Amino acid sequence: MTSNVTASGPGTVPAPATAATTAPRAVPMWRTALIACVAAAAATTAVAAVARSAGVSLEIAGEPIPLLGFTQLTLLFSAIGVLLAVALRRWAAAPRRAFLATTAVLTALSVVPDLLVSATVATRLTLIAAHLVAAAIVVPLVAGRLPVRTR
DSSP: OOOOOOOOSTTOOOOOOOHHHHSOOOOOHHHHHHHHHHHHHHHHHHHHHHHHHTTOOOEETTEEOOHHHHHHHHHHHHHHHHHHHHHHHHHOSSHHHHHHHHHHHHHHHHTHHHHHSSSOHHHHHHHHHHHHHHHHHHHHHHHTTSOSOOO
16 A cells, blocks of 8 residues: 655655646637648648549639638638637537537538539539538537537
8 A cells, every 4th residue: 555645855755646637738729729720721622632633623614723722711611610619609508519500500501502513523522522521620629629518
């Protein structure tokens, strides 16, 4: 049996670490959101780059979609999603549930324009994949930072 010696000095044994001293620090929402947004932007750009290298035209109505366009739009709409999460954290009774429900609907709605644009099937599938990849990265990370209940 070991004793919990708390004195310090030569010949003393330090007290064992407690849960309070070993618990990881909570990561702030802004840091998680930043990581999620940047990761999603990189992933959607990679999806587009892989599709383009596989021969997908990535054109809508004859106009090419630049790779940087994937990056910029993913950053923009991911940031809007984070602002939604911050608002729900403040005003919703169940922020996590509200965020997950809202983002599920918004993700489903985000693919509707992809189905309607004047583009090849491969381009449409690439655009849908980009939306789903971004949501798969941002939504769980941000939702994980939201409380289950606030009231």
